Amino acid sequence: MNCETIDCLMKCQYLSFADIAEAREEKLKINDGKDSRVLEQCLTCYACQEYCPYDNNPFYLLVERQEEKGILPAPKPIIEEQLRMMAPKGRITKQAVSGPVVDMCAFPMLTGCVRGKLFEGASTIVGMDVFCNIMWLHFAKNSTIRQRVPQMIDNIMSFYLADSGTNELVCFHDECYGTYTSVADAYGVEVPFKPIHQFDYINQRLNDLADAVKPINAKIVYQRPCSNRLVPRTDQVLDEIFEKIRAQRVPRKYDRENALCCGGVPRAHQRDELADELVEKNIKDMLSVGATYCVFNCPFCMATLGQEVAEQGLMPILVSDLVQIALGE
Amino acid sequence: MTTDLTTRLGKIVGSRFVSGEAEERYLYSMDPGTMPAAAPDAVVMPANTDEVQLIVQLANELKVPIVPMGAGLVLSGLTRALKGGIIVDMKRMNHIIEVNPISRYAVVEGGASQGMLKAYLKKHYPQLKHSMPDAPPIATMAGNVCIHGSGHLSVLGGSHSDMLTGMEVVLPFGEVIKTGSCSVSGKWFGRSPLPDLSGLFVGWAGTTGIVTKLGIKLFPNYKHNDVLIFVAEDADLMPEIISQLTSTQVAEGMTPWMSPKPAWAKGFLHINIAYGAHTKKELTFKRNLLQASVREHIDRKIAGFLPLPPPQKGRFLQIPSPDLARFADLRKGGGFEYVGAMMAIEHFPEAYRTGLEIAEKFNVAYSLGARIIGAGHCMMFFFAYAFNRADAEDVKRASDALEATNAAALKIGGIPWKAEQPAQQQIIDKMDSGTFSLMNRIRSVLDPNQVMNPGNWEI
Ligand SMILES: Cc1cc2nc3c(=O)[nH]c(=O)nc-3n(C[C@H](O)[C@H](O)[C@H](O)COP(=O)(O)OP(=O)(O)OC[C@H]3O[C@@H](n4cnc5c(N)ncnc54)[C@H](O)[C@@H]3O)c2cc1C
Numbered sequence: 001m002n003c004e005t006i007d008c009l010m011k012c013q014y015l016s017f018a019d020i021a022e023a024r025e026e027k028l029k030i031n032d033g034k035d036s037r038v039l040e041q042c043l044t045c046y047a048c049q050e051y052c053p054y055d056n057n058p059f060y061l062l063v064e065r066q067e068e069k070g071i072l073p074a075p076k077p078i079i080e081e082q083l084r085m086m087a088p089k090g091r092i093t094k095q096a097v098s099g100p101v102v103d104m105c106a107f108p109m110l111t112g113c114v115r116g117k118l119f120e121g122a123s124t125i126v127g128m129d130v131f132c133n134i135m136w137l138h139f140a141k142n143s144t145i146r147q148r149v150p151q152m153i154d155n156i157m158s159f160y161l162a163d164s165g166t167n168e169l170v171c172f173h174d175e176c177y178g179t180y181t182s183v184a185d186a187y188g189v190e191v192p193f194k195p196i197h198q199f200d201y202i203n204q205r206l207n208d209l210a211d212a213v214k215p216i217n218a219k220i221v222y223q224r225p226c227s228n229r230l231v232p233r234t235d236q237v238l239d240e241i242f243e244k245i246r247a248q249r250v251p252r253k254y255d256r257e258n259a260l261c262c263g264g265v266p267r268a269h270q271r272d273e274l275a276d277e278l279v280e281k282n283i284k285d286m287l288s289v290g291a292t293y294c295v296f297n298c299p300f301c302m303a304t305l306g307q308e309v310a311e312q313g314l315m316p317i318l319v320s321d322l323v324q325i326a327l328g329e
Numbered sequence: 330m331t332t333d334l335t336t337r338l339g340k341i342v343g344s345r346f347v348s349g350e351a352e353e354r355y356l357y358s359m360d361p362g363t364m365p366a367a368a369p370d371a372v373v374m375p376a377n378t379d380e381v382q383l384i385v386q387l388a389n390e391l392k393v394p395i396v397p398m399g400a401g402l403v404l405s406g407l408t409r410a411l412k413g414g415i416i417v418d419m420k421r422m423n424h425i426i427e428v429n430p431i432s433r434y435a436v437v438e439g440g441a442s443q444g445m446l447k448a449y450l451k452k453h454y455p456q457l458k459h460s461m462p463d464a465p466p467i468a469t470m471a472g473n474v475c476i477h478g479s480g481h482l483s484v485l486g487g488s489h490s491d492m493l494t495g496m497e498v499v500l501p502f503g504e505v506i507k508t509g510s511c512s513v514s515g516k517w518f519g520r521s522p523l524p525d526l527s528g529l530f531v532g533w534a535g536t537t538g539i540v541t542k543l544g545i546k547l548f549p550n551y552k553h554n555d556v557l558i559f560v561a562e563d564a565d566l567m568p569e570i571i572s573q574l575t576s577t578q579v580a581e582g583m584t585p586w587m588s589p590k591p592a593w594a595k596g597f598l599h600i601n602i603a604y605g606a607h608t609k610k611e612l613t614f615k616r617n618l619l620q621a622s623v624r625e626h627i628d629r630k631i632a633g634f635l636p637l638p639p640p641q642k643g644r645f646l647q648i649p650s651p652d653l654a655r656f657a658d659l660r661k662g663g664g665f666e667y668v669g670a671m672m673a674i675e676h677f678p679e680a681y682r683t684g685l686e687i688a689e690k691f692n693v694a695y696s697l698g699a700r701i702i703g704a705g706h707c708m709m710f711f712f713a714y715a716f717n718r719a720d721a722e723d724v725k726r727a728s729d730a731l732e733a734t735n736a737a738a739l740k741i742g743g744i745p746w747k748a749e750q751p752a753q754q755q756i757i758d759k760m761d762s763g764t765f766s767l768m769n770r771i772r773s774v775l776d777p778n779q780v781m782n783p784g785n786w787e788i
Pocket residue numbers: 396397398399400401402403404407408419439440461462463464465467468469470471472473475476477478479480533534535538539540541653654657782
């Protein structure tokens with residue numbers, strides 16, 4: 001292994017290694033399919049995907065190895081029950097859609113976010129039959145991703161996009177975009193449509209709607225989600241959005257490459273005390289910089305942290321809703 | 330006779346509050362369960378203890394049966410007039426008489442509902458709460474205590490009859506008596522240290538008197554509340570898990586549930602664990618205790634807590650829980666009944682398997698579950714069957730399933746709870762003969778004219 005830095009493990013915020021030699025040793029074990037403590041202790045934060053300077057997909061390999069070895073990040077009934085909860089329901093019917101078509105993944109309660117000038121003329125698609133299924137990376141279930149993602153892609157095409165006259169799918173959630181770009185690439189899944197990240201879409205729309213923007217003129221803190229690690233380019237697009245609406249993304253310790261997990265997944269892994277610690281660290285950090293809004297792009301992060309954030313006097317809000325405010329909606 | 334009866338009753342309660350009309354007799358002839366209709370001759374709604382006393386005296390004079398009734402939601406037909414007579418509907422006696430916030434009890438009238446006490450406490454004593462059953466809120470405190478009901482604080486405080494602190498009762502012959510501390514001190518703090526006469530009225534299916542007042546324990550109402558859902562796959566582990574979770578003495582309520590609907594839940598065994606605390610720190614501490622108690626199963630990856638983000642917890646913290654009521658509506662047509670059987674915790678796996686077998690055999694929509702009573706001291710295991718009351722075949726299937734379940738519960742070592750008349754027979758068959766003989770002697774002393782809810786607890 002020629003890599004000199006072993007950044008994938010050396011930068012990990014949740015596992016520590018005495019030195020590069022130890023990290024290399026563990027990484028070699030993973031590569032060779034041997035037992036490694038990393039496979040047992042990984043928080044599945046996705047960050048090593050971003051840390052690797054060579055795009056070597058260390059996290060996907062780690063999940064692959066976990067599954068091969070039957071290492072369960074969460075108890076079996078918890079994984080099995082969620083597999084059933086989030087399974088395709090086969091209740092999908094053909095629906096005429098026209099561009100922009102916004103994929104709301106498994107979050108029907110968020111379809112109300114797709115409104116106003118920002119999403120003018122948009123159609124939404126939503127439900128378990130178009131669920132991106134990337135969450136199984138947290139549960140050592142690459143096999144489910146391989147099995148379900150092609151089925152979802154097929155559903156999206158045959159029930160919506162094929163007859164719509166558009167080949168573009170705006171992904172509201174980082175996870176969907178990560179699935180149809182990074183995961184699909186790495187797992188050899190063909191994607192017949194063009195995924196557009198919500199940030200790219202909004203950024204473009206803000207160019208068209210520049211005159212309607214009323215500057216927010218407020219400090220915000222951002223809770224960067226795990227799935228954004230798969231598509232780090234888009235974090236810069238977000239900066240452009242904030243710039244356009246004059247929202248000041250205040251630097252804080254746990255943002256950007258150093259973003260800290262919201263605490264949701266560790267709870268599923270039965271590591272509640274660690275999750276409490278992550279929540280506390282995140283919130284303390286947010287409060288220390290004196291912002292008005294706490295901005296989320298991931299609905300799950302918002303569900304996990306939103307209440308606590310609000311109790312501490314910050315307003316939890318999704319990126320798209322913050323932009324809607326700037327547009328006076 | 331009906332006209333004479335209603336006229337005489339009207340003189341006691343006022344003509345607006347008595348009826349012998351066909352409509353009322355029909356409505357009061359049944360409950361939502363599977364038991365066949367049995368109509369009363371008249372229905373009366375007294376306003377106070379004096380009126381109850383006069384009604385009971387009249388019943389004795391005319392040798393007419395009387396059936397006490399709260400909301401009539403018991404589901405096992407215990408408020409049907411099996412031998413005709415008068416149904417005494419207690420709903421007008423719905424006052425909250427006293428709340429003692431220091432010794433934490435409430436004194437309510439015999440027709441006061443669960444919902445009423447909840448609303449009253451919320452308004453006047455937000456620091457207090459009482460244990461609610463998951464029955465519709467119109468269910469009465471007295472009706473529930475009289476059947477040894479249980480509710481969302483039953484791990485903390487035991488069954489609702491354990492929370493009873495005393496009663497005022499009109500005996501079958503018309504005397505008014507008190508049980509518990511109120512019979513001596515005027516305070517309703519408890520049943521000790523006196524001979525525990527309250528036991529003469531709970532579990533008797535309304536055959537020993539009409540409760541006109543009762544005292545009930547209240548508990549601290551916490552600012553912070555949480556629910557955990559533990560999931561396992563192996564029914565044989567459940568007794569140990571329940572015992573471990575309750576050993577922390579942290580949960581207020583614990584309700585295992587096993588249901589084929591929603592489809593994702595089929596085959597898994599869940600336990601909802603509700604607990605509360607004055608501060609967040611204390612809440613976290615309690616959560617950690619609960620989690621630590623079952624850590625060995627988590628570490629073996631064979632069971633664990635379902636991850637629930639805070640916004641999803643709300644529906645599991647609703648009191649009463651709407652889940653059973655929702656299930657009751659599964660087949661539409663307003664039919665719902667369950668066999669609840671009190672049993673030792675170690676019978677859980679057998680009860681679970683029996684429930685599945687019976688549901689399959691009789692092809693009924695089912696939901697299985699339990700309410701843990703006390704710190705794992707016993708449980709009320711329920712086998713609920715929904716049916717469409719307008720569909721005779723569906724009713725028959727559910728009724729057969731219930732009968733088979735009662736027999737199976739007794740075989741396992743459980744005892745059908747709030748047993749319907751046929752199940753009472755099954756219990757009596759198994760009961761120690763000395764016990765049943767004493768029950769009969771007590772009844773003949775209290776009720777020489779056999780007017781109180783006859784047909785129940787009889788051979
Ligand atoms: C959806 C649903 C959920 C339920 N969940 C629960 C639950 O979680 N826990 C639980 O314990 N029960 C539950 N039940 C069962 C039942 O509804 C409750 O126990 C209810 O509290 C019974 O009260 P009631 O006023 O309806 O009593 P009734 O049905 O009116 O009477 C019950 C018995 O008590 C006698 N009685 C009533 N009032 C008096 C009185 N004043 N003096 C003397 N005897 C009297 C009656 O003769 C009868 O034998 C549920 C029912 C439904 C429909």
